[in-house]
Amino acid sequence: MQIKVNGVERSYDGDPNLPLLWYLRDVLGLTGTKFGCGMALCGACTVHQDGKAIRSCVTTVSATAGKEITTIEAISAGGLHVVQQKWIEYNVPQCGYCQSGQIMQAISLLKEKPKPSDEDIDGGMSGNICRCGTYQRIRAAIKAAAGENA
Amino acid sequence: MSDNILNVSRRGFLQGLVSTGALVLSVRLIPEALWAAETTAGSHADRAILHPNVFVGIDTDGTVYLVAARSEMGTSSRTSVPLILADELDADWKRVKLEQAIGDARYGDQDTDGSHSVRDGFVTMREAGATARLMLTQAAAQKWGVPASECESDLHVIVHKPSKRKVGYGELASAAAKLPVPKKEELTYKPKSAWRYIGKGAVSYDLANLCTGKAGFGMDARVDGMVYASVEHPPVLGGKVKSYDEKAPLQVKGVKQTIPIKPFTPPHHFQPLGGIAVVADNSWAAFQGRKKLNVAWDNGPNASYNSDSYKKELQETARKPGKVARNIGDVDAAFAKGGKIVEADYYIPHLAHAPMEPPVALADYRDGKVTVWTCTQSPQAVQETLGDVLGIPKENVTCHVTLLGGGFGRKSKPDYAAEAAILSKATGKPVKVVWSREDDIKFGYYHAVAAMYMKAALDEKGKPTAWLQRSVFPPIGSTFALDTTYGDGGELGQGWTDLPFDVPNHRVENGSAVNHVRIGWFRSVANIYHGFAAQSFANELAHASGRDSVEYLLQLIGPARIVDVKATAPDYDNYGGAPTEYPLDTARMRRVVELAAEKSGWGKRKLGKGSGMGIAVHRSFLTYVATVVEVEVDDQGEVKIPVVHTAVDAGIVVNPEATRAQFEGAAVFGTSIVRSGAITAKDGVIEQSNFNDYPVARMNEAPYKTNVYIVDSDAPPAGVGEPGVPPFAPAVCNAIFAANGKRIRELPLSKNSANG
Numbered sequence: 001m002q003i004k005v006n007g008v009e010r011s012y013d014g015d016p017n018l019p020l021l022w023y024l025r026d027v028l029g030l031t032g033t034k035f036g037c038g039m040a041l042c043g044a045c046t047v048h049q050d051g052k053a054i055r056s057c058v059t060t061v062s063a064t065a066g067k068e069i070t071t072i073e074a075i076s077a078g079g080l081h082v083v084q085q086k087w088i089e090y091n092v093p094q095c096g097y098c099q100s101g102q103i104m105q106a107i108s109l110l111k112e113k114p115k116p117s118d119e120d121i122d123g124g125m126s127g128n129i130c131r132c133g134t135y136q137r138i139r140a141a142i143k144a145a146a147g148e149n150a
Numbered sequence: 151m152s153d154n155i156l157n158v159s160r161r162g163f164l165q166g167l168v169s170t171g172a173l174v175l176s177v178r179l180i181p182e183a184l185w186a187a188e189t190t191a192g193s194h195a196d197r198a199i200l201h202p203n204v205f206v207g208i209d210t211d212g213t214v215y216l217v218a219a220r221s222e223m224g225t226s227s228r229t230s231v232p233l234i235l236a237d238e239l240d241a242d243w244k245r246v247k248l249e250q251a252i253g254d255a256r257y258g259d260q261d262t263d264g265s266h267s268v269r270d271g272f273v274t275m276r277e278a279g280a281t282a283r284l285m286l287t288q289a290a291a292q293k294w295g296v297p298a299s300e301c302e303s304d305l306h307v308i309v310h311k312p313s314k315r316k317v318g319y320g321e322l323a324s325a326a327a328k329l330p331v332p333k334k335e336e337l338t339y340k341p342k343s344a345w346r347y348i349g350k351g352a353v354s355y356d357l358a359n360l361c362t363g364k365a366g367f368g369m370d371a372r373v374d375g376m377v378y379a380s381v382e383h384p385p386v387l388g389g390k391v392k393s394y395d396e397k398a399p400l401q402v403k404g405v406k407q408t409i410p411i412k413p414f415t416p417p418h419h420f421q422p423l424g425g426i427a428v429v430a431d432n433s434w435a436a437f438q439g440r441k442k443l444n445v446a447w448d449n450g451p452n453a454s455y456n457s458d459s460y461k462k463e464l465q466e467t468a469r470k471p472g473k474v475a476r477n478i479g480d481v482d483a484a485f486a487k488g489g490k491i492v493e494a495d496y497y498i499p500h501l502a503h504a505p506m507e508p509p510v511a512l513a514d515y516r517d518g519k520v521t522v523w524t525c526t527q528s529p530q531a532v533q534e535t536l537g538d539v540l541g542i543p544k545e546n547v548t549c550h551v552t553l554l555g556g557g558f559g560r561k562s563k564p565d566y567a568a569e570a571a572i573l574s575k576a577t578g579k580p581v582k583v584v585w586s587r588e589d590d591i592k593f594g595y596y597h598a599v600a601a602m603y604m605k606a607a608l609d610e611k612g613k614p615t616a617w618l619q620r621s622v623f624p625p626i627g628s629t630f631a632l633d634t635t636y637g638d639g640g641e642l643g644q645g646w647t648d649l650p651f652d653v654p655n656h657r658v659e660n661g662s663a664v665n666h667v668r669i670g671w672f673r674s675v676a677n678i679y680h681g682f683a684a685q686s687f688a689n690e691l692a693h694a695s696g697r698d699s700v701e702y703l704l705q706l707i708g709p710a711r712i713v714d715v716k717a718t719a720p721d722y723d724n725y726g727g728a729p730t731e732y733p734l735d736t737a738r739m740r741r742v743v744e745l746a747a748e749k750s751g752w753g754k755r756k757l758g759k760g761s762g763m764g765i766a767v768h769r770s771f772l773t774y775v776a777t778v779v780e781v782e783v784d785d786q787g788e789v790k791i792p793v794v795h796t797a798v799d800a801g802i803v804v805n806p807e808a809t810r811a812q813f814e815g816a817a818v819f820g821t822s823i824v825r826s827g828a829i830t831a832k833d834g835v836i837e838q839s840n841f842n843d844y845p846v847a848r849m850n851e852a853p854y855k856t857n858v859y860i861v862d863s864d865a866p867p868a869g870v871g872e873p874g875v876p877p878f879a880p881a882v883c884n885a886i887f888a889a890n891g892k893r894i895r896e897l898p899l900s901k902n903s904a905n906g
Contacts, residue, residue, distance in 0.1 A: 015404065018434055019434055021434075025433070026433055027432065031367075031370035032362070033363070034507070034555070035433070036507075036508075036587065037840055037841050038587060038840075041840060073362075073363050088353075088358060091354075091807060093354065093357065093361065094225070094811055095224030096224070096354075097505075097555025098555075103361065122850040123850075126851075130818075131504060131505055131558075132556060132819075133815035133847070135849040135852045136852075138849070139849070
């Protein structure tokens, strides 16, 4: 099976039911993508599949064959993404564990809704839990990033 | 192998120093530069030319190495504490390299809990910084042949005042290192007017790494040759394995072996729960292997634990006389005189910490020594616990502290690190134990379930003439001594014996409760249930008296004065703070109430139907906090929180931005407690398992905006990580009452609709 992660083609012959999350983390060592719940309840494991946010904890490796997977490690390959810049500017993270997933989700949201309303942000981001409670800064950073996109 | 890792890691660290930008690290290495640069050979601070104490080292290139001895779990301790040293040293923060300390008694108390990192660091860090600054000053004076009194520090340089000559810290480091380390009595401290960083703060040292996936959490630790493990724990506390299938898990691709972990010897303390570990070549395979273990358990006596009947027991106990923890005047005589009697019962269930990063640890046991990389709030507890379970001296346990993906008190208890160490010894390989979310929710050290009973007699003006309060909860002490059934001075001093109310007859009691699950510290601890009862009841009395809530609260606090709690509550410990330094000052409590009320527009704004405002005030961890919450309650009882106003007097605030973030976060944490948090047991087994049945606040449920107002203060620094939590739940419930007249006495709302 061929899998493309962050632009690199890789062969995989392990358990086809292995969730992408654990392939990224335990096999490839791409630990920027986090484990939070294993049931698509918290969003910590969010990566992009063909540019759209998915939960890697419930997506099997085999289901990603022929698709392009992008993780937090590749988002800033050409310099910080505007969403990351705003995350830093608004001092969003506390512990930071969920923030890879939050950032990947926010980038995906802004692709769909370049000028998101509060309702759009609630709708797009409420699947991503932050136990430290950084939501109001996440909202502010997304709005700032949207302004920057204009 | 151990040496190999250390060498590789040190090389990684040095490479990091050479490149000025973000560190680029191979995924095959532990990205140690991002957390613990320190090895058994010492820290970079130790190895620097000038290292007058364990917290600072200065090299000839002017690099200042500062050691962060407390853990980073999101509260900014790792940044804010060394920042105090940098300020006193007059060091340029841009030229500071932080290193995370390993667990080592030479750093003193390393526990990152109790909201005391900045409070402690304000003394130790300034001492350490002043020491280095004095040595640099003396070295410069020698170099120029001038009196030291003519020299003073400026940013990363010593200046000769008369001649305006300057010399950099790096240039002075070698000469300063030859001088004797000055005694404490010789040190002088910068005046407040000269502070560079204290009161201004700095963003997290790890900010960029946290936004790019490069930050190193416990979950991210890796070493060559490591295997992964997941443990099937006894579903009931104290349960034992009767039988299991050791072969079936091996059918799962990637599973290597199963290993029993023996049950703990009571009391459970921080020992592993026991059970069966499945070892595999990835985390997920280990999880899958557990499903085939088919364990038969001997559940033991705690299988009798049922939250429904236990709740009734607690509530009945709360209605009976308990052990007196504080007494003022004669409550019984005052009640006998009559007046308007108001009574209420309150209840808060068990809660689970649920940090986003579940417990996880990587351990490598070799020849009687173990090295562990883990997300811990207490690396010295890791040393002690692993020493105990492995039967080795704690000095043979090297604990590297990673970043923590949240802690909230769960990661003060290193049972998971002990599992990794036991399994590494058993397999002869480095083992990473990964807890699933289900493990985290089902096998926590829970926040105590608590029942409170309150009774007051009011005179014709609504002023209480008598006040009786009782709380009943399984105490944290039961984790360390099973027969402990009463709260200690610490728990009872958390928003209970220390209520500074102006009431002539006041009695505080505590009832007995037996534990059946592990009970532990949870962000703001006993303040949660005590604050909920006390501040809800204060609001009930305001209503019973037909008075405005803010005005009534101020009357209840009474005139500005220092309250000597210990005089009437002998076991009161004031969070370890000396009463001279940290007196309970009602002027400060009044001020935060007035400030929160003013900023919220209390009494001046017309709210729509279904909207209401509520206030609560609480002192915890030596910090005074008042919170006004505005709610909108719809016909279905669904509560929205458009805005929160929180006023904080935490004494001198080192890092205002991080402090604001803590109070914003506390409002969200508090929202989870109000809306949905409840851990319950049936036949000793915890009924919840993941975020579906133990929901925590999401963005659409959280307060839309939390405004934080920090009182300018010269009082010594107090806590900021926890004190935002306790007033939040009562403020919400008081707001719901204002909105629709429904009084909430039991949390969470999901079990007790807010619908009028």
